[in-house]
Amino acid sequence: MSADTAQTHPVAPTRTGRSAWPWILMYHSVADPTDDPYGITVARDRLDLQLGWLRRRGLTGVGVGTLMRARARGEDRGLVGLTFDDGYADFVDAALPVLERHDCAATLFVLPGRLGGSNEWDPEGPRKPLLTEEQIHTAAAAGTEIASHGLYHVDLTTLDDEVLRQETLRSREWIHQLTGTVPEGFCYPYGTVDERAVEAVREAGYTYGCAIRPGAVAGPHALPRTHISQADQGLRLTVKRLRHRLGT
Numbered sequence: 401m402s403a404d405t406a407q408t409h410p411v412a413p414t415r416t417g418r419s420a421w422p423w424i425l426m427y428h429s430v431a432d433p434t435d436d437p438y439g440i441t442v443a444r445d446r447l448d449l450q451l452g453w454l455r456r457r458g459l460t461g462v463g464v465g466t467l468m469r470a471r472a473r474g475e476d477r478g479l480v481g482l483t484f485d486d487g488y489a490d491f492v493d494a495a496l497p498v499l500e501r502h503d504c505a506a507t508l509f510v511l512p513g514r515l516g517g518s519n520e521w522d523p524e525g526p527r528k529p530l531l532t533e534e535q536i537h538t539a540a541a542a543g544t545e546i547a548s549h550g551l552y553h554v555d556l557t558t559l560d561d562e563v564l565r566q567e568t569l570r571s572r573e574w575i576h577q578l579t580g581t582v583p584e585g586f587c588y589p590y591g592t593v594d595e596r597a598v599e600a601v602r603e604a605g606y607t608y609g610c611a612i613r614p615g616a617v618a619g620p621h622a623l624p625r626t627h628i629s630q631a632d633q634g635l636r637l638t639v640k641r642l643r644h645r646l647g648t
Contacts, residue, residue, distance in 0.1 A: 408482040422645045424481035426625040430494040433630040437524045444494045452503040461504035463545030465584040482506035489529040491613050508544050509587040512574040513551030521553045547585035568604040598622050
C-alpha cells in the first residue's frame with residue numbers, strides 16, 4: 401500500500417546543485433494494473449519502457465546498497481536506485497526478467513513474517529501473493545539485494561518498544577538466516593517514519609533506510625524516494641527527475 405500522499409517536507413539541494421540524496425525509484429507490484437486502488441502496480445511492458453527511458457539517458461538501475469557505497473566513493477554518477485516494496489511474488493516472474501534485459505539490479509524489500517502469504521494489510525484491491533522462501537533465493541541468486549520491510553508490514557510509529565525491536569532487529573536476523581547474507585537496508589511500511597523509528601533501524605544495524613518523503617528526519621536511515629506508477633512515461637519521468645535534482 402502506497403503512502404505517496406504522506407505529509408512531509410521536501411529535501412533541500414546542496415550548494416553545488418547536486419541533490420542532497422541519491423535518486424531512488426519506488427516500485428511495488430509488477431502485474432496487471434487494472435484493479436489497483438493504491439496506484440502501486442506497474443505492468444511488465446510499462447516497466448520495460450521505464451527502464452528503457454533510464455538507459456537511454458545513460459542511467460543504470462542498481463540496488464540501494466550498491467548505490468550508497470558508490471556515492472560514498474563519489475562514483476554514483478549515472479546510477480539510480482531501484483526498489484520494490486512489499487515482497488510481491490510477481491517480482492520473480494515479471495520484474496526480474498525486465499531488470500536483466502536492461503542490465504539493471506534492484507533492492508527487494510521483503511516481509512519474512514509473511515512468506516508465501518498475501519497483502520492482508522490492504523483493505524481494498526485484490527489479494528496478491530507474496531514471495532516464498534524459494535522465490536527469495538531465486539531473486540538473490542540473480543543479483544537482487546534482499547532487504548527488510550519489517551516482519552508484518554505495520555506502521556513503526558505506532559508500536560511499543562518491544563514490537564518495534566521485533567520489526568527491525570528480528571526481521572534483519574530472520575533475513576540473514578534465510579539468505580545467508582546480513583541485510584543492509586530497511587524500508588518503512590507505508591512510508592511513515594519518525595525519529596524513534598529511525599533510531600530503531602539504526603540500532604538494529606542497518607546501514608540505510610528507505611522512506612518516501614521523510615521531511616525533517618531525512619538522512620541515510622530515512623532516504624526519500626520517487627514513487628513510480630503505471631502513468632509514468634517520458635514527460636512525467638522527466639519531471640520527476642527534475643524535481644529530484646531540485647530537491648522538491
